[in-house]
Amino acid sequence: MAENVQSIEGVQAEALSALDNIESSEALTTWRSQYLGNKGVIRGMLSKIGSLAKEERGAYGQGVNALKNKLTESHDEKQTALNNAAVEKDIAEGAIDVTLPGRARRVGRLHPSTHTLRNFYDIWSDMGFQVYRSRDVELDDYNFTKLNFPPDHPARDMQDTFYTTEKDVILRTHTSPGQIRAMEELGGNGTKPIRVILPGMCYRFEQITPRSEAQFHQVEGLAIGRNIRMSDLKGTIAEFAKRMFKPDVQVRYRASYFPFTEPSMEVDAECFLCDGEGCRVCKYSGWLEIAGSGMVHPNVLRNGGYDPSEWSGFAFGMGPERITMLKHGIEDIRYFWSNDLRFLSQF
Numbered sequence: 001m002a003e004n005v006q007s008i009e010g011v012q013a014e015a016l017s018a019l020d021n022i023e024s025s026e027a028l029t030t031w032r033s034q035y036l037g038n039k040g041v042i043r044g045m046l047s048k049i050g051s052l053a054k055e056e057r058g059a060y061g062q063g064v065n066a067l068k069n070k071l072t073e074s075h076d077e078k079q080t081a082l083n084n085a086a087v088e089k090d091i092a093e094g095a096i097d098v099t100l101p102g103r104a105r106r107v108g109r110l111h112p113s114t115h116t117l118r119n120f121y122d123i124w125s126d127m128g129f130q131v132y133r134s135r136d137v138e139l140d141d142y143n144f145t146k147l148n149f150p151p152d153h154p155a156r157d158m159q160d161t162f163y164t165t166e167k168d169v170i171l172r173t174h175t176s177p178g179q180i181r182a183m184e185e186l187g188g189n190g191t192k193p194i195r196v197i198l199p200g201m202c203y204r205f206e207q208i209t210p211r212s213e214a215q216f217h218q219v220e221g222l223a224i225g226r227n228i229r230m231s232d233l234k235g236t237i238a239e240f241a242k243r244m245f246k247p248d249v250q251v252r253y254r255a256s257y258f259p260f261t262e263p264s265m266e267v268d269a270e271c272f273l274c275d276g277e278g279c280r281v282c283k284y285s286g287w288l289e290i291a292g293s294g295m296v297h298p299n300v301l302r303n304g305g306y307d308p309s310e311w312s313g314f315a316f317g318m319g320p321e322r323i324t325m326l327k328h329g330i331e332d333i334r335y336f337w338s339n340d341l342r343f344l345s346q347f
């Protein structure tokens with residue numbers, strides 16, 4: 001055997017006897033790097049295999065590997081023994097009181113908006129709507145122009161929109177641009193029907209007050225097909241309200257205006273807190289506004305690749321935070337993103 005190669009038996013005897021004398025975890029760490037570390041004895045032995053005669057190499061290599069396993073095992077045993085000894089010492093000295101009851105682990109909860117969103121997904125998927133996720137960062141064109149916003153529409157005001165340093169790239173102010181994206185991606189150039197909901201975060205450059213936040217969720221809905229009528233929209237929303245609030249809830253529709261639907265309607269549900277009797281939450285009207293909706297504007301259908309003389313559709317939009325606030329009597333929307341556990345742990 002070459003002279004500069006250490007004998008396996010010699011190293012093992014020396015290492016194990018050193019290990020026997022160790023009484024602290026610091027010394028064990030030093031021992032570990034001395035024998036098993038990157039620059040340790042075992043590595044050194046393996047690196048010298050090349051200096052052996054060819055017929056000796058195999059047996060020596062195997063021997064070193066067996067030694068490495070043996071030392072690793074002995075190290076782990078020693079570590080366990082040291083840990084146990086430390087705990088026993090602590091108990092003996094009274095540093096650990098094993099009779100103390102355990103501390104309960106804090107269990108996380110779902111955010112109240114997530115609760116409401118999941119509730120929405122359950123209801124809409126039961127009714128045949130798929131979830132379509134559109135982008136948060138949008139082109140001005142999709143957020144406004146393709147949705148039939150006239151060039152001078154107040155929603156285009158710099159005051160309301162978060163612009164980026166990139167020209168025409170903005171944070172979406174509503175989930176409606178997803179309508180165009182869904183038509184483009186799922187519509188097969190205006191040949192296929194669509195039934196989707198589009199949930200997502202929206203962003204507005206607004207003063208943050210108890211009533212308005214700079215970010216909030218919307219859930220948009222879109223159905224496109226042949227012969228889709230206003231009655232389909234009304235029936236669909238009424239069915240949603242029944243499943244969301246209560247089976248005999250009354251729903252009413254009020255004429256409204258949105259650039260991307262014609263005609264447009266606001267949807268109110270009978271106040272589920274006072275059964276329509278009138279209370280503080282419904283401002284004594286007996287009704288709560290739950291959605292905006294309407295028939296998809298022919299220009300929007302065209303922009304999504306559909307021929308409005310053959311295809312029609314309806315769309316609606318809802319605010320999960322608003323509905324959560326109504327349901328739980330939450331009076332300040334700022335609670336939703338302020339990460340206050342006193343608020344969040346109630347849900």
Ligand SMILES: [Zn+2]
Nearest residue numbers: 271274279282
């Ligand atoms: Zn009420």
